[in-house]
Amino acid sequence: MNLLNIKGLNKNFKQEDDSLLKVLNNINLKIKEKEFVTFIGPSGCGKSTLLNILAGLIPASSGQVMLKNKMIDKPGNDRVMVFQEAALFPWLTVIENVLFGLKIKKIDRDKAYQKALNQLKAVHLDNFKDSYPHQLSGGMKQRAAIARSLVLDPEILLMDEPFGALDEQTRLMLQSQLIELWQKTKKTIIFVTHNIREAVKLSDRIIVFGSSPGRIIAEFKIDNPQPRNRKNPSLIRIENKILKLLEKEIKKTG
Amino acid sequence: MKKLLPNTRKWLPKMIFILFILAVWQFLFKLNIWPEFLFPSPKMVTTTLIGGFKDGSFTSAITVSFRRLLIGYSISLLFGTSLGIFIAGFQIVEDTIGPFILALQSVPSVVWLPLALLWFSMGEKAIIFVVVLGGTWNMVINSSTGIKNVRPVLIKAAKTLGANKVQLFWKVILPAAVPHLITGMRLSWAFSWRALMAGELIGSGDGLGQILMWGRDMGNMSLVITVILLIGSIGYLTDNFLFKKAESVVLKRWGLNTE
Numbered sequence: 001m002n003l004l005n006i007k008g009l010n011k012n013f014k015q016e017d018d019s020l021l022k023v024l025n026n027i028n029l030k031i032k033e034k035e036f037v038t039f040i041g042p043s044g045c046g047k048s049t050l051l052n053i054l055a056g057l058i059p060a061s062s063g064q065v066m067l068k069n070k071m072i073d074k075p076g077n078d079r080v081m082v083f084q085e086a087a088l089f090p091w092l093t094v095i096e097n098v099l100f101g102l103k104i105k106k107i108d109r110d111k112a113y114q115k116a117l118n119q120l121k122a123v124h125l126d127n128f129k130d131s132y133p134h135q136l137s138g139g140m141k142q143r144a145a146i147a148r149s150l151v152l153d154p155e156i157l158l159m160d161e162p163f164g165a166l167d168e169q170t171r172l173m174l175q176s177q178l179i180e181l182w183q184k185t186k187k188t189i190i191f192v193t194h195n196i197r198e199a200v201k202l203s204d205r206i207i208v209f210g211s212s213p214g215r216i217i218a219e220f221k222i223d224n225p226q227p228r229n230r231k232n233p234s235l236i237r238i239e240n241k242i243l244k245l246l247e248k249e250i251k252k253t254g
Numbered sequence: 255m256k257k258l259l260p261n262t263r264k265w266l267p268k269m270i271f272i273l274f275i276l277a278v279w280q281f282l283f284k285l286n287i288w289p290e291f292l293f294p295s296p297k298m299v300t301t302t303l304i305g306g307f308k309d310g311s312f313t314s315a316i317t318v319s320f321r322r323l324l325i326g327y328s329i330s331l332l333f334g335t336s337l338g339i340f341i342a343g344f345q346i347v348e349d350t351i352g353p354f355i356l357a358l359q360s361v362p363s364v365v366w367l368p369l370a371l372l373w374f375s376m377g378e379k380a381i382i383f384v385v386v387l388g389g390t391w392n393m394v395i396n397s398s399t400g401i402k403n404v405r406p407v408l409i410k411a412a413k414t415l416g417a418n419k420v421q422l423f424w425k426v427i428l429p430a431a432v433p434h435l436i437t438g439m440r441l442s443w444a445f446s447w448r449a450l451m452a453g454e455l456i457g458s459g460d461g462l463g464q465i466l467m468w469g470r471d472m473g474n475m476s477l478v479i480t481v482i483l484l485i486g487s488i489g490y491l492t493d494n495f496l497f498k499k500a501e502s503v504v505l506k507r508w509g510l511n512t513e
Binding site: 055056057075076077079080081083085087089090091100101104105132133134145148149152158 | 405407408410411412413414415416417418421425426429430432506507508509
């Protein structure tokens with residue numbers, strides 16, 4: 001069953017000289033429940049803009065996005081977003097950060113605390129529940145941000161280059177942990193990255209974006225079971241295909 | 255030597271410097287350039303200091319001054335922060351009131367005193383009015399800067415976590431602005447303190463400033479210098495032990511100071 005339905009979506013930004021910059025052109029996309037979908041493309045292809053529209057943080061210029069039978073026109077905790085910079089609230093401890101959304105949902109105090117603690121256990125951060133964000137490493141911050149989002153049990157987890165600022169070692173570790181979490185919770189995940197290998201390792205489906213204007217140029221389905229071995233020839237073939245497509249896009253914009 | 259005290263290296267140079275100042279002072283006194291009542295010795299000032307605390311006149315003057323300061327300072331924090339929030343929240347308020355605030359900030363608040371004395375028929379209210387004006391403008395500027403500089407990603411995160419506008423303001427924007435607010439509070443305190451002393455010199459009542467004026471009228475420079483020392487010490491102690499401490503705790507917690 002389709003969870004998310006994007007129909008004829010366009011997004012223009014007004015530039016300084018009042019001319020319109022076409023950022024997204026006629027995007028049509030259906031995303032199924034429990035699917036792990038990755039948006040990949042060169043910078044400026046509008047993949048992050050699309051994610052922000054799905055989150056309800058910015059409006060589309062035309063077209064529509066339906067989540068089940070509901071139109072998306074504002075942010076909501078059924079679609080929680082994880083950002084490249086962890087965006088934890090620095091004045092709150094780790095567990096207080098995780099409790100943030102639960103308190104807004106007005107969930108009973110003891111129940112909320114138990115939920116938050118369980119979620120922190122799931123990302124192996126329960127020992128750091130009373131630490132402040134500035135005391136955590138980059139990878140731990142990102143895990144806390146993921147816990148803060150998942151604890152709300154959203155329909156969709158939106159991830160905007162969540163591992164983009166991490167070192168390779170941490171990135172690989174978090175990728176595996178994310179797959180584990182995804183298999184356990186069976187959440188729908190929409191993941192934005194410009195790292196091809198990351199996309200191939202994680203996703204059920206990869207949507208390749210081209211730039212100026214941003215549009216969908218290709219789609220790849222990957223059926224290999226998780227956890228995946230990245231030396232698998234079928235994965236390497238997909239990696240190379242995406243690489244070729246992106247190279248062409250980058251050359252075009254020069 | 256190293257084993258004396260861990261902070262020896264920090265306070266030893268300070269002590270030596272203070273002794274040096276006292277020595278220069280004593281030396282100038284001995285030169286007899288001015289008569290004794292115009293240029294008192296360190297010893298005379300010390301005697302005045304101890305005497306003033308013994309007969310309770312300093313303590314009661316400080317109490318009177320602090321009462322005015324706390325009233326005026328609290329009003330300036332409340333008023334300044336509210337105005338700052340409005341400036342940060344509404345472009346029209348920023349465009350109209352913004353430049354005005356900058357101009358007002360460059361006016362030393364004591365110049366309002368002649369007017370204030372007429373409006374509030376001398377006395378307490380006029381001085382508090384000047385203290386409020388002294389502290390407000392800094393608070394306006396710092397609170398609006400703090401609110402405008404909240405990292406956009408924190409606001410986006412809060413929105414996707416389900417926060418509505420009211421929750422966004424109280425749970426994210428205001429706490430995120432706390433480092434700027436603390437700095438504003440510290441500067442406002444310093445400006446309020448200066449305004450208070452200036453106001454008390456010209457105004458009336460029994461504050462520290464009035465004792466200083468009384469010393470001048472009596473030709474008692476020892477008292478004048480003692481009060482100046484008190485004003486300086488109180489300003490230093492509050493800034494160093496109250497506000498700097500609070501500021502460093504906040505900066506560390508907010509991850510802005512990685513020391």
